[in-house]
Amino acid sequence: AQSVAQPEDQVNVAEGNPLTVKCTYSVSGNPYLFWYVQYPNRGLQFLLKYITGDNLVKGSYGFEAEFNKSQTSFHLKKPSALVSDSALYFCAVRDMLNDMRFGAGTRLTVKP
């Protein structure tokens, strides 16, 4: 069965600095990888996905993620963080046969 791990519960960065939110996955076969963001008391908002193709995926709000097959990672990145990026971020993985499995989430706090 597929699984995903987000090793950091909390990430703190200063506004304007680059940010990275880590994600590693385990899946049999080719993975479909996703990043979602959740603001308080709201549903999930899609940021980006990797299905196939270029390992560097660009998504919404200036976020990008790099698929690294050898390290089974899909870290989320942004060159310059904004205070408004502060939220809960979920990495998710699924294959063609199964539902989506989510990581535990990483709370990103961007300080002015």
Place this chain on the structure above:
Amino acid sequence: GAVVSQHPSRVICKSGTSVKIECRSLDFQATTMFWYRQFPKQSLMLMATSNEGSKATYEQGVEKDKFLINHASLTLSTLTVTSAHPEDSSFYICSAVAGPPGEQFFGPGTRLTVL
């Protein structure tokens, strides 16, 4: 992109009552919908997979008699929390699968508070 709605967005009920939550795919047909539950500061946990025209598949530890799921049409799935108790208070999120390769689109969630 595809839109999934949930109704209601927020509900408060008394212990022992039943609550129905609707999940609709607004601009696409979804043969499969998923129901998730999220506790405060935790990740989403899959509760069940809802397939149109057949019985839902429940994850281990989820009581099917307590969380009734009906996928009556290709655009509507309902989750009924029967005889709700305070420990059922949570954020419930549905998602619907649209076309190949089966990308999931998520509803905005329903906050259930059981007094």
